[in-house]
Amino acid sequence: MLTVIHIVNQYFGGLGGEEKAGSPVVVVEGAAGAARGLQAQLGDRGKVVATIYYGDNYFHEHVEEAKGVIVREVEKRRPDVVVAGPAFNSGRYGLASVEICQAVAEGLGIGCVVGMDSENPAVSAYREYRNMRVYLLPTAESAAGMTKALSLMARFAYRVGSGAEIGSAGEEGYLPRGIRRLQRTDRPGVERAIDILLKKVAGKPFVTEVPMEVWDQVAPAAPLADSSSATIAVITTSGVVPWGNPDGFKTYRNTFWRKYNIAELGALEPGRWEAVHGGYNVSYMNQNPHYGVPLDALRALEAKGKIGKGKLYPAYYVVPGNQGSPSVMKRIGQEIAADLRKEGVGGVLLVAT
Amino acid sequence: MITKELDRAGFPVALISAMYPVAEQVGASRIVKGVSIPHPCGDPSLPAEIDAQLRQEIVETALKALQSEVKAPTVFLPHMAVSA
Numbered sequence: 001m002l003t004v005i006h007i008v009n010q011y012f013g014g015l016g017g018e019e020k021a022g023s024p025v026v027v028v029e030g031a032a033g034a035a036r037g038l039q040a041q042l043g044d045r046g047k048v049v050a051t052i053y054y055g056d057n058y059f060h061e062h063v064e065e066a067k068g069v070i071v072r073e074v075e076k077r078r079p080d081v082v083v084a085g086p087a088f089n090s091g092r093y094g095l096a097s098v099e100i101c102q103a104v105a106e107g108l109g110i111g112c113v114v115g116m117d118s119e120n121p122a123v124s125a126y127r128e129y130r131n132m133r134v135y136l137l138p139t140a141e142s143a144a145g146m147t148k149a150l151s152l153m154a155r156f157a158y159r160v161g162s163g164a165e166i167g168s169a170g171e172e173g174y175l176p177r178g179i180r181r182l183q184r185t186d187r188p189g190v191e192r193a194i195d196i197l198l199k200k201v202a203g204k205p206f207v208t209e210v211p212m213e214v215w216d217q218v219a220p221a222a223p224l225a226d227s228s229s230a231t232i233a234v235i236t237t238s239g240v241v242p243w244g245n246p247d248g249f250k251t252y253r254n255t256f257w258r259k260y261n262i263a264e265l266g267a268l269e270p271g272r273w274e275a276v277h278g279g280y281n282v283s284y285m286n287q288n289p290h291y292g293v294p295l296d297a298l299r300a301l302e303a304k305g306k307i308g309k310g311k312l313y314p315a316y317y318v319v320p321g322n323q324g325s326p327s328v329m330k331r332i333g334q335e336i337a338a339d340l341r342k343e344g345v346g347g348v349l350l351v352a353t
Numbered sequence: 354m355i356t357k358e359l360d361r362a363g364f365p366v367a368l369i370s371a372m373y374p375v376a377e378q379v380g381a382s383r384i385v386k387g388v389s390i391p392h393p394c395g396d397p398s399l400p401a402e403i404d405a406q407l408r409q410e411i412v413e414t415a416l417k418a419l420q421s422e423v424k425a426p427t428v429f430l431p432h433m434a435v436s437a
Contacts, residue, residue: 212378218357220382220423221365227416235355238393284392290408291392297408306416319355326354333358340364347419348366349412350356352376353390 002046002161003079006035007070007100009093013053021092023055024062025069037146038083041154046161049077056092059099066096067103074104081161086115086139086149087122094122098129098136105133111160115139115153123175128325130177135160137174176211228305230346233313235336237321238285238292238353239277240268251278252322257332259339263314267296279322280353292351293318313345321352356381367415367429369393377426383418384428385411403435 010020014033031039031048039048052070059066074082082104084097094116101112111133116122118138126136137156139149156174159166169176185192192209199206224230241249247258262268268289275285275292290296293316301307317339319332340348359366360382370376371387387393388407395408414431421427 216357217380218360218382220425221360221363223365223422224419227420230419232416232419237355280391282391284397288392288395288397291394291397294394294408294412296405297394297412300405300409301412301416306413324354329354330358333355334362336355337359337362337364340359341362345364347416348359348364349415349419350359350366350368351387351393352368352370352372353393 001044002042002081002158003049003077004038004042004046004157004161005050005052005074005077005079005082006031006038006048007052007054007082007084007097008034009059009087009090009096010053010055013051015053015055021055021057022061024058025052025054025066025073027052027073034146034150037150038154041147041150042158045158046080046154049079054096056090056096059096060092063099067099070100071103071107074110075108078108079110079161081157082110082112083153083157084112084114086137086146086153087117087120088139088143088145088149089117089120089141091121094120095125098122098125098134101134102129102131105131109133111135113137113153113157113160115149117141118175124327126175127177128327130179132177132179134177135166135172135174170207180210224347227347228308228311230308231311231313231344232298232307232347232349233315233317233340233343233345234293234295234298234349234351235317236292236351237319237324238351239275239282239318239320239322240273240285240289240292241276241318241320243272243274245274245276249276249318249320251276251320253328254319254322254324255328255332257317257319257336259315259317261315262293262295262312265295266299268293277320277322277353285353292353294349294351313343354379365419367418369411369415373428377428380426382423382426383415383421384426385415385418386428386430387411406435407431407433 012034028051032051035051087094097114115137273289275282356366367383368381369385369387376384395404410433411431418429
């Protein structure tokens, strides 16, 4: 019989609603609150040995502490599988559930099953973590779908907990994490590819073997009427920074940006700048920082009138781009946009490596 | 990622990158083909003055991109001629 720990928020733990959202982590032996429903769905196949619940606000205001307590309590009992949620469309609960599953899977190597509505904003955090041990099952939007959700989650948790081989997201019904796994088949790739192509050309339905991530589309901003009348700013993700890296950028996964002065400079002298970036060979950039911040060219164009005199923004913006998480880079883009607006910039060049 | 936030905020932005197919796919709107990943704005195998000219051509192409109306991800290719 499998052992399971069910981790829920204060409401589904039976403590109370919003007024109890500040409560700290509580551990109860056996099944309590919604965990009783999970136990009913598990039947004889599994036993909920403990129910852990936490306040929705408490978790987000004390993330590291809450995660620490929860991981320790799970470690004490070493269950076969951990279940979190279902959070339905609750953002705080959904995100807390994803964070907890990530901490348990990473820290203890225990498989986790979490449930929520597929439109829950926490789904993107789940995708970004892309943890092979965490499976997110889509549920209804509200607790009206509780029984169905628990039934699905109990069945899946049983398989994860018993070490069963779990197939692809498409086959099994959990939300894809963007993990690609190699599989053997008996037909060579060229045959399979031609098969798909023939179907596509004939307008018949086909299933791709390699689904591509869908990115949100943005309408292009209106063009500048005239580049010489606008203030032009340069951003680079090449990681060129003043020698000595005064703001301590890492070579990967940075979370902030900086501006560095170029006001009186006609060019970037090698030796005064360095490239901090773990994702490409920085030797060229170190020898000639203009490859990332083309200041010499910009000044030449300013002299020719393609950029208005004095219209090159007197600093350049930088964040080394290596392994930047999409949500972090999105935030950085928004922050830089706010600064550009404040500074009256009109058009931007972004040099990427 | 960053260029899309700038477009969203109304700033025309020209992305100079060697990986222009990825940029198109991700949805950057104005893309200028850079020379190579470790040196997008130039070519270290060229003599210094020609490398500098190439850099100006790339940046000028970016300025042109900023002044161009685009409806979908568009790649601008720098081109230049060097006389002997």
